[in-house]
Amino acid sequence: MRYKSAFDIIGPIMVGPSSSHTAGAVRIGKMARELFRCLPEKLVVTFYGSFAETYKGHGTAVAIVAGVLSFDTNDERIPDAIEIAEKLGVTIEFLISKKQTEHANTVNLELKTQKDVLNLTAVSIGGGSIQLTELNHQPTFTESASGHGLVVSTNEPKLAEAQINTALERPIFVRIQDLHNESVIFIETVSEITQNLLEKIKNMSSITTVFSTTG
Template sequence: MTKRKFKYKSAFDIIGPIMVGPSSSHTAGAVRIGKMARDLFKHTPRKLIVTFFGSFAETYKGHGTAVAIVAGVLGFETNDERIPDSLEIAEQQGVHVEFLVSRTPTDHANTVNLELIDNTELLNLTAISIGGGSIQLTEINHHSTLLEHSQGNGLLLTTFEPQITLPNVREALESPEFIQVQELNKETIIFVETVSDISQKLLAKIKNLPGITTVMATTG
């Protein structure tokens, strides 16, 4: 993995979100990583394999990271009181969950890889919890979502019509640089970096563009 800078966006990121504890980076960030995977996969998987690295590998049980990841994959938000019971809920919903630990060195201590599996679909996602509940997506299906010298804000889009989507996104964003385009199950996934602030207003604007099915910031 290439050494990269992982950044906070504001002081509010350090304070962290409203959440079920005990830790913003080990719990709230983990929920958000799981939820990001769920939003991309678009439904509950039949099988979830979670591999923890670094600090996560040492503390995932005691700090609630395991239940937090599963909660996010089930679609829970960071303040959902069902988070501590997510493993039982996943079992009730027929989701087989497997936890693994890797000693492979990573660029950030709080790194996790998720593999969501269904009968016909697969999503492999790697992300980090950078503190205060903020996260950064680093890989999807083993392809990096980051530029070599990242200076802007990351954005991920999915679409069924990339030939329509790409020109519209270029027009909507300030100085976009398209990292890569790849297939994700039946959709096309597009990674973008832009100097534009990725606000909820901007996300809503892009989501309403023709052909867009998913929009999310890859950092924050």
């Protein structure tokens, strides 16, 4: 079972209406922003499955943009995120695709500046939890029952992996992928991703960014 408690199903404190379609979408956008490291000049969002059918009514579109603006799931500015982003100079394009995906709540984000491009595909699996499935068209996580995940960027992948292995109770899936001038480590674990654990990993000498995929 992927859910460990009622809070995994209910989701985080958020601006609604849905933990899957709103809170999860905010967290996908925020993860993309943290990996991209800057506000994009252009954002292209492609919705699949249930997201493609309901992204307007359930606030998924504004939620994705809010995440790219680094808003939290409970930020009262979420409903105005598209307008705020456009005022900041971000060009936004929303697309829908009829392509079949394994999960109904699937979205692809492409963040662009004149120098860099980041392409990311992720799914909102419920309760505000998300799963990153592709980064720059390369597979990342596989479907698993672990329930907890981390996405870590680092300039020292071997050291970072060793430090994180020490911090976590039992990392059960690790994959490393190059991204621009850094490496990204994808980790699934049975360890609960507490705020204290996140802070501990953030403060490691080898880590530049860490993001929990658990809602």
